[in-house]
Amino acid sequence: MLEAAIEILLKTVVILALPLGALPLIIHVERRGAAFMQKRLGPNRVGPFGLLQPLADVAKFMFKEEVHPTHVKPFFYTAAPVVALVVALLPLACIPVAGPIEAFGRTIFPEVFRSDMGIFFAFAVSALGSYGILLAGWASNNKYSMLGALRACAQMVSYELSLSTSVVAMIFVYGTNDIHQMISSQTGYWFGVIPQWGFFYQPVAAMLFLVGIFAESNRLPFDLAEGESEIVAGYHLEYSSMKFALFFMAEYIHMIALSALFIIMFFGGYSLLPGFDLIAGNNPALIVVLQVASLVIKVALMIWFFVWVRWTLPRFRYDQLMNLGWERLLPLGIANLIVTVLFVYFRNR
Amino acid sequence: MAIDILLTLLTVVFSLMVVFSKKTVVAAFSLLMTLLVIAMIYFQLGTVFLSAVQVLVNAGAIAILFVFVMMLINLEQFQNNREKSKWKLIVSTLTMLVLLGVFALVINNNIEALSVVNLTDNSMKTLFAKLFDVYYLPFEMATVLLLASIVASIVITSHDKAEKLEEK
Amino acid sequence: MSIYYYLSAFLFCLGLLGTIFKKDLISILLCLELMLGGVALLFILFSKATGFLDSQLLVIFMMIISACEVAIGLSLIIALYRKKQTIYTDDIKIITE
Secondary structure, rough: OHHHHHHHHHHHHHHHHHHHHHHHHHHHOOOOOOHHOOOOOOOOOOOOOOOHHHHHHHHHHOOOOOOOOOOOOHHHHHHHHHHHHHHHHHHHHHHHOOOOEEEOOOOEOOOOOOOOOOHHHHHHHHHHHHHHHHHHHHHOOOOHHHHHHHHHHHHHHHHHHHHHHHHHHHHHHHHHOOHHHHHHHOOOOOOOOOEOOOOHOOOHHHHHHHHHHHHOOOOOOOOOOOOHHOOOOOOHHOOOOOHHHHHHHHHHHHHHHHHHHHHHHHHOOOOOOOOOOHHHOOOOOHHHHHHHHHHHHHHHHHHHHHHHHHHHOOOOOOOHHHHHHHHHHHHHHHHHHHHHHHHHHHHOO | OHHHHHHHHHHHHHHHHHOOOOOOHHHHHHHHHHHHHHHHHHHOOOOOOHHHHHHHHHHHHHHHHHHHHHHHHHHHOOHHHHOOOOOHHHHHHHHHHHHHHHHHHHHOOOHHHOOOOOOOOHHHHHHHHOOOOOOHHHHHHHHHHHHHHHHHHHHOOHHHHHHHHHHH | HHHHHHHHOOOOHHHHHHHOOOEEEHHHHHHHHHHHHHHEEEEEEEHHHHOOOOOHHHHHHHHHHHHHHHHHHHHHHHHHHHHHHOOHHHOOOOOOO
């Protein structure tokens, strides 16, 4: 009993520490990446290459005066950032950072919540993501905040549909809901070089999912919830200092969690990158380290992709966003699902 | 056992807030919390799949619809300007207490038969084997019902069509 | 586990109480959801006690039907609000215009 409790506690600490520790680095990469794409220098004064800038930002957030507007609804105003952050952290519980480890005479699964329908749970809890934003928008008692929250909520609910169709298609392809089985069926190679990732089975589903995660995490082609030229700053207009920082963290953690899910389904999750299996050989400890490294590298590339897209595509107009979601992506997703189901049916006959 | 009592207490508190809170938005968020705690109870009872479905469908979609509609029609302009009939509340509470007493009696008399655990195979595979075997036709009907309700809600709320009809 | 039977009865009664004495339509729909939640909990408990999976499947059907109910109910409320600018049951006394 005690052993199990310590195991869960350790896993929780590790799985919370990885994304939260990487957060300052990601924000730094985002700012330097933005500067790189706009031919600027970006933050480069604090520390070598400006690497200590995020720490300085954190210090600033902490010591800044907390402005508490008088016209807000106090309880919900305070609760909203916490809800946003907690809900963003929940899907991480289902994400394994490495394969099952044989140690201390038993098999340890390196995820907090082990279930044979892990992928389903991850999406169930990430469906709650809009509540933090909705609460913030409503509690701020401000028209711009309310507009931002309503936009964000409608957008998340609409894009969840096309996202779910692609998830269901992938569950059909792998024939399982278990994340470990999903990943182990992606470990092989075609012709010895091309990894058998889900992306090559289902490029359409991968595209749908990619668009979906941009919309779900409110990132730039779809950041209508913030849209500073139209509705000032959207749902976090009334928030300052650490409360604003919590929203900021929630957005990035949502991004990390959804990218990790994308990688699990379409790019082999923690399965070794091509070339890593030559280094690893048969040493089990080295394999685990390289698996974690593979996952981290893949997620980092995804984050870079997010930054890249942010400074490449302009913001959508609201009706364009809804048309894209309901009239283009959803029919495409359903058609893809039907084709996949027929294909799987005839393959298994 | 302690966790059972804790979950029950949480459900009771949140469900009382749904009915007796003054603001409807607070009631909606309490309903969300009630649904989430009920999902936890499902999890505690071992029906893991249904708990995930509860979070996904009831908490993730239905409760959001409620909050969304409340924000659309700006409920606060109505709050607190209605007289409440005290007698109606008292009489209906008494009636409900009697009904609850009857339910409690029925449960109490059969408590031994009810608290056995016979559920052995609870995996998603057996559940869905049964769904697509015995309940195939009802499931298809339910999907048609969902489609019909989507079309119905679009038709009911569409602004332009109603105005055009009135002009004619 | 047996405490949940009383909980489901309580949820059902509380929801019924709310549907009777609440005055605005959205609160009534919320209380209907509460009743459905209590009944669904009872079905799960029955499935646990009897070992039949049928009642778990019934819960899935209940979720589908409650989704339909909420979608149509809320859209009716919005249509009513556009027409009459109210959502209170007291104000809606005339069936035809």
